[in-house]
Amino acid sequence: MFFQQLINGIALGSTYALIALGYTMVYGIITLINFAHGEIYMVGAFVGLFATAVLKVNVFVAMLISMTVCIVLGVLIERIAYRPLRKSSRLSALISAIGVSIFLSTLAQMLFGANAKGYPEGVFPVKQITIGSAEISTLQLLIIAVSAALMIALEFIVHKTKIGKAMRATSEDYNTAALMGINVNMVISFTFALGSALAAAGGVLVGLLFNAVSFNMGLMAGLKAFAAAVLGGIGSIPGAMLGGLLLGVTEVAGVAIGFSSYRDAIAFAILVLVLLVKPTGLLGRKIQKKV
């Protein structure tokens, strides 16, 4: 029972973590809460659905298509809605992000209708594997494996490549990074591209897991992923992974204990409690106040 719920929680949590990474990376670099990120995840799920149902491609190919579309979308959103606002107050950029989010979810509603859609049957062969007392589906294994692979790839990009170094430098100090000859605009576009790709993968995986894709799925998932990012300490990449997993596991545990109708509140209750004890999140850097 415990093991079973743990696996369920990790599977759910890794999708939260995938979305949370996008929030945290963008925040780390331009301190913007990218509220449109949840909608990018929603678009990712729809593109995946389109690819599997209409183009009849393999799940992995669908995921790649979806990631490509979302990379373009994410970079485009940054160029149109955020770049002109980079010098103005952060709240203006936040409202702009909210505008984009409303725009995208309405667009999805018009294009795909208000009903939830499911992925075509048999697009991914779901088998139950019994380990001890727990039953694990191959789908859950797929989610955990893909998430883990993507996160390792992300760690590699951020820590071992030149562009990753530029990202870290920009998030350390935007102006100094620009003075050192880093093309800051390019780095920001790249960050949005990375985040959007992860969100798209998350969208396809969640679409498979719950077998429901709808125009309003981005809102709640986005909020929870944002909560996960803050829980881990916003701006910290390992923090987002930890926060996502933690939220997923506690949410599943809460439902298992019998608070299923309070499901959406559990994540936020945990978040508020953790922030009260540790105001910068679990792995967040302490901000030194200067006078």
Add this chain to the structure above:
Amino acid sequence: MGDFLQQMVGHINPYYLQILVNIGIGIILALGLNVVTGLTGQLSLGHAAFMSIGAFTSALLTIKLGMPFSINLILTGFITAAVAALIGLPILRLTGDYLAICTLGFAEIVKVVFLNLDITNKALGLSVPAAVTSIPMPVVVWGVVLLTIICVTFIHNSRFGRALMAVRGDEIAAEAMGINVTLYKVQSFALGAFIAGVGGGLYAHFMGYINPSDFGFLKSVDILSMVVLGGLGSITGSVIGATILSAAPEFLRFMASYRMLVYGGLLVCMMIFRPNGLMGNVSFTGLVLRALGRKPHLKTVMEQKISETSRSGNGDT
């Protein structure tokens, strides 16, 4: 008096009346949030939670206790403010985006709790009986709007308001000047909640039906957009922002399903072309004085300067 007003209101098309009341309630809520976010600089993403608490408190006071509407509204305001103070005391120690996400979390928790309580009729929502007043509801709403505008204007120009602006400008400097930062933050939070609670009470009694899901994240965002669109910290701005955003969905109705699409696009465009909001950096008093051919008052100019510097300061953090 009451009969005369009843007749007056009776002449107005009910559809326009509904829009007018929506605008009024929008203004009340925006002014409340403006105290917290505009004046004190504390970003709240959960203002709708206080509206929700106000709406349900007021509805239950009417249903269970049959309380007269005027006392009901005031009591609702105080209860909401008390809840806000209770919540504010621990979470207002957080700053910036951590506070924002905490208020968001609090709002979601309030929504889910109301969706699960028996007394709020769970997900079915509550039907609220019409308020028993001699003055018609739309007039009551606009009366409260005027009262709120007057109160908030006084607060802006008071010792209390200046302390709040000092907190917005720089917390450490404010503390060094002997301002009890936490106390003032909690007070402004409670004040904003009081106003939101009253707005919620009016909403409940005018609409006749409330559902916890109506006061979700999108409602909070709506209110925040009004404040930011109008210009943070500006009362005139909040009024204009609330008017535009409450009326916009109605005037965009001819576009049917494109409505929200345009609304989202409008928000983005507004921000790109006027990032400080419509009335940001514009002093209403200054405008009026200039129109009358008089030099703006020195105090207004100074206040504008102060708000400008603190705004640019906000942008850096």
